[in-house]
């Protein structure tokens with residue numbers, strides 16, 4: 492079977508000289524069995540005639556909102572629903588700017604805004620345009636919005652200059668597309684618990700102790716697990732982020748650390764994987780006032796706090812073959828602290844993000860993580876959108892699940908040697 496058989500791809504082409512390479516990309520996609528609908532910006536048609544794309548794709552190119560003579564309306568909403576992946580190649584600086592700011596003045600950007608599917612872009616422009624702060628800023632915004640990028644390469648540019656900005660080769664873009672679709676349903680039938688968001692610990696009926704966790708990382712993880720076929724149990728603290736309904740998503744809303752533990756504990760024994768992405772408050776007020784605490788004349792007010800249960804550590808003690816993954820957000824001695832947490836919480840993997848990194852952390856759309864496993868094996872990732880970080884974490888869990896650890900190998904080896912000794916007695 493061809494690797495892209497049955498896949499619906501919207502190929503967006505914008506007005507850059509690299510548009511000629513999109514013809515090659517389209518041919519490769521068709522050869523792999525994909526069904527492709529080409530959407531061109533008005534400028535793109537100055538570079539390559541639409542008939543080239545329509546002949547190769549077997550579908551009329553969409554470029555205008557209406558067919559001028561018949562008044563027939565082309566629905567960007569239908570296209571957005573039809574697509575399994577939208578690929579914009581080349582993506583010019585102008586289009587990148589419009590995508591980042593939602594300037595829907597042509598069919599391509601409108602389709603982008605309507606797309607329910609993931610989106611991948613292959614930027615192409617002159618080197619000075621690529622490194623301009625404006626372009627880089629827009630790229631950051633798109634990264635945060637979860638858009639995947641096939642990075643431009645270095646080399647000779649249409650301007651005669653040499654440097655970065657040249658669109659990735661069609662074969663490279665095809666590989667990125669194939670890799671995207673190759674991610675199958677490896678977690679079909681698996682049950683996954685994800686804790687997410689902050690916890691709020693009430694002081695009185697109107698006040699609480701909380702933290703800045705947005706819940707974005709946990710929600711992105713839940714979506715990544717769903718994409719891989721898993722059944723997800725999402726236990727979330729109070730957040731304002733949204734997650735679309737899904738038949739395999741079960742959401743439980745909680746407020747305090749104790750409520751979060753009460754929601755997770757009965758589920759844990761039936762789980763295959765548990766990821767503790769919640770920023771759980773370490774302490775809660777020992778007593779919760781029934782009425783609003785009145786301002787006193789005194790200059791200070793003391794509130795006695797009592798330690799909250801550690802959800803990851805509690806469930807770590809009840810572990811029967813589940814893979815458990817924790818997060819660590821450290822300000823100092825990051826690696827040592829992360830490694831210690833693997834032990835104390837009986838984790839398989841820990842995802843470390845550093846507060847020292849300006850692009851990582853609570854309120855951000857991007858994150859930069861290092862994943863450490865039980866054996867101290869470390870994998871560092873670059874700055875990515877939380878959506879991509881979630882994919883990396885899920886990939887690492889899948890790899891971990893199906894990889895026999897060094898410990899297991901040496902245990903088996905020990906067992907065989909012992910049995911041999913017995914036989915020879």
Ligand code: C5P
Pocket residue numbers: 686748767768769770771772773799800801802803804816817818819820832
């Ligand atoms: O010990 P620390 O709070 O830094 O550990 C962070 C990890 O432990 C995170 O995965 C977090 O979700 C989890 N945790 C928990 N319950 C707590 C505190 C932390 O599950 N009370």
